[in-house]
Amino acid sequence: MPQLAANLSMLFTELDFLDRFKAAARAGFGGVEYLFPYDFSMEQLQDRLQQNQLTQVLHNLPAGDWQAGERGIACDPSRVGEFQEGIGRTVAYAGALGCGQVNCLAGIAPNGIDEDTLRETFVSNLTFAANELAKADITLLIEPINTRDIPGFYLCHTQQALECMAAAGASNLKLQYDAYHMQIMEGDLAQTIEGHMDRIGHIQIADNPGRNEPGTGEINYSYLLPLLDRLGYAGWVGCEYRPLAATEDGLGWAAPFLHTRNKDNSRRKT
Secondary structure, three states: OOEEEEEOOOOOOOOOHHHHHHHHHHHOOOEEEOOOOOOOOHHHHHHHHHHOOOEEEEEEOOOOOHHHOOOEOOOOHHHHHHHHHHHHHHHHHHHHHOOOEEEEOEOEOOOOOOHHHHHHHHHHHHHHHHHHHHOOOOEEEEOOOOOOOOOOEOOOOHHHHHHHHHHHOOOOEEEEEEHHHHHHHOOOHHHHHHHOHHHEEEEEEOOOOOOOOOOOOOOOHHHHHHHHHHOOOOOEEEEOOOOOOOHHHHOHHHHHHHOOOOOOHHHOOO
16 A cells, blocks of 8 residues: 655644644554755754654755745756755765655746756756765656746756756666646646656656545546555655645545555655
8 A cells, every 4th residue: 555654744734744743643644745944953853753753755856946936956057056055965965864765946037048058057067966865865856837836937848857868878867657647737647657667766746636635626636646555656646735624634545555554664655
């Protein structure tokens, strides 16, 4: 059965961030992910993970000034030095937290930069990051994101991501497939997942419209989640959605996947 990871940037937000680890474990999650770890010390996060027997599944590379609306800097030719400096910080945190994969947000395409330069910058940054992360046995992920929620986001289609991955040529570079984003941009989720399963390192879910919990919209998760088992997907499924009410009140859809606490971490892809 799919291993569910609670995205603590979106779930249990009725609690302070560090209290969300306990809430996730109590609800039956075996893993957690969130946008960024960098506002907290490694020791604080290690403590919450260990206390609650949780696996750190994923976090993002530094992505610029999030509060100011930046959503990554990897495609920006004027920020290459900043991007490269962030890799060392990422390796330190991921290593301390036992996190085997990290996500690179491509960012919003800067105005006035041609497509060839954007792609060259992004691919070059991916090559650099993947090489550095490989030394620490960490997988690098890239995630296409819909341009309705984030207008101008550079990486917005599965095929575009696959082409960038091929150009970078790194064996530890994988696709982070977010079903919510790709339902908006492409649809045809099941066939896309099946066709590219060997390149997918992580999956995230939310329903559409609204980005709420599965079962509240148009995506047929009662078909998609069992499909992952049939395809032999051994990674985690990140629950990156906005609960309609209190988080625990909306976990009925996940009950079949949570009762075992997902403790068999031997299946986890890193």
